[in-house]
Amino acid sequence: MRPTQDLKGRLNVHFQGEEGIDAGGLTREWYQLLSRVIFDKGALLFTTGGNNATFQPNPNSVYQTEHLSYFKFVGRVVAKALFDGQLLDVYFTRSFYKHILGVKVTYHDMEAVDPDYYKNLKCLLENDVNDILDLTFSMDADEEKQILYEKSEVTDHELKPGGRNIRVTEETKHEYVDLVAHILTNAIRPQINSFLEGFNELIPRDLISIFNDKELELLISGLPEIDLDDLKANTEYTGYTVGTNVVIWFWEVVKAFNKEDRARLLQFVTGTSKVPLEGFKALQGISGPQRFQIHKAYGAPERLPSAHTCFNQLDLPEYTSKEQLQERLLLAIHEASEGFGFG
Known part of the structure; x- marks a missing residue:
């Protein structure tokens, strides 16, 4: 609820019922504790990707009352941590870092979500599709549900107007893969937009865009100790x-x-x-x-x-x-x- 300018000030943390002056240690602990609560699966806001270690917005977060205001809050927290040089106990999916940066997501990012579906798309791009007569610019509910993780209220729909009656050809297969892969993003587009609304209050896109997705991960989560x-x-x-x-x-x-x-x-x-x-x-x-x-x-x-x-x-x-x-x-x-x- 504080104005953006206030968020740029120095943060001092005091835990209720505990003595201690914040010389940096309490702030670090607060960010760690807060990030663990935010990314707890029970909160319904975020869900893990295929490796069960990286997070991105949960398409089912709509079941959480006022969920978009929470995503704006999370965007502010992540930005404030970056602003303060603090680390968070969280790792995002590669595609979500790209969304923060405003960078194009590739169809390869689907591999971490559903490797079999990714292989099918890759196979389409690497082989002649003119012989696949039943491939049209549409998706059935089972296919869409597969891509959208556990989200279930999906119906058959066309990827573009009249798509159910438009065959995919060798000339249009890249467009088809493009449209299918968009579902990966569109399922969580409102959550992404709300997160970015909060994030960009503190850190404008033009300032963060000098980094790539891998560098942004290290900025947010820190360098790992690799044995x-x-x-x-x-x-x-x-x-x-x-x-x-x-x-x-x-x-x-x-x-x-x-x-x-x-x-x-x-x-x-x-x-x-x-x-x-x-x-x-x-x-x-x-x-x-x-x-x-x-x-x-x-x-x-x-x-x-x-x-x-x-x-x-x-x-x-x-x-x-x-x-x-x-x-x-x-x-x-x-x-x-x-x-x-x-x-």
Whole structure:
């Protein structure tokens, strides 16, 4: 209820019934406690993505009275924490960071929500669809319900006017994927807008837009403490073994990384820099516990490493030298593009 200008002042925290002068420690504790309450699933405001570790607005938050005013409040809290240089005990989905930044979300972001549906869309883009006679610009209720998580009051609808009678062709398949993927955003568009209304009161978009989604995660949640020995002990291999040169080089290269690049590697492979409280043995995938994976990627050795975040899987080509591996890996975790996007 305070005006925006007041929120820019210094915050002093005093816990009722406790003695203590706030020299920074009480404020840190307050932000941690507040973020845990906000993102408690029982509050219905946020729900976790496929890895059960990252949050985004719950499409069912409408069942919470005045839910949009709560999202504006949460936007203010996250912005105030950033403004004060405080960390929150929360990690968002990659797509939600992009919404905060006003960056295009790509259809790849659906992989963390529903990997099977993502594969279907990817398959459409990579193959000729002219032979699929029953593919039209419409969706049935089961498909839409699948994308919208647990939201159930959905009906068959057209993706564009007359879409039920318009076949998807090779020329229009990108438009189809674009429209289908929009459902991922439109289901929570009111919540996103209310969050941003509160967030942008303190931090205008043009100021936050200098960061990318991965950097914003580290600003909000801080750099993780990554125990490399623990990660290595909880890594599984396919096509390689612990004694393969590429694997030996990989761990030597990562050991030489600074904290930021280790965090970027974890983001690249798992979708977030969050380290489980119980260590990497408790790393989660789309369908439960899923350890860190390194798979052999076949094809030209000049290819960049790629990742499947819903499986915590790094696809690593068989590079010919440690130097080549280092150069390709750093390029991938810093610059790799996800390609086709939608607004």
